[in-house]
Amino acid sequence: MKIPFLGNRRKEPEVHDAEGIAGLLSxxxxxxxxxxxxxxxLDDTVASLEALDQLVPRWRDDAEVLEWLGNDAGLYLGTVIVGTVEGAHWGIRSDGQPVIRLASGREFDVVADGHxxxxSGVPELSQLYAEVAEA
Structure with a gap:
């Protein structure tokens, strides 16, 4: 007899809503x-990454904006990758850092790349995309 309140329950595996996570990160x-x-x-295309690479970096004078913009740039790069590279998907490392995982198993820390x-503007977002797309 299995009576749930007696504490002999198996924990159900935690399920993540992939679309929900992708929506938040994008x-x-x-x-x-x-x-x-x-x-x-920003239409989630490679062309928009190229356009971002051409922006005048006025944000570099404000450390707080620089930090947030670096996060956003990495998350946007990841959004474009997930939307255009077959088999790419978001993953969350054990330290809570969002990463891109390819079907091959390779993992990319796009947030660090965004920072x-x-x-510094280097490497360019479009260049990073090309490296991931070729991997």
Missing amino acids: ECELLRHQAQRSGVR EWAA
Whole structure:
């Protein structure tokens, strides 16, 4: 007899809503605002990554904006990858960091890449995309 309140229950595996996670990670509100102010439309395409690479980096003078924009840039890069590279999907590492995982098993820390791009512009987001797409 299995009586649930007696504590002999098996835990059900935790299920993540992949679409919900992808939706949250794709918001990138600050980046979208900065892009819109500069006339760049973020439509989740490779062309929009190329357009972001051409923005004048006015955010580098504000450390707080730089931090948030770096996060957003990485999450947006991941959003484009997940939407256009077959087999790519979001994953969450044990430390809570969102990453992109390819069907091959390779993992990319796009948030770290976004921070590098926001701080220095190198490597370009479109270049990072090309490296992941070829992997």
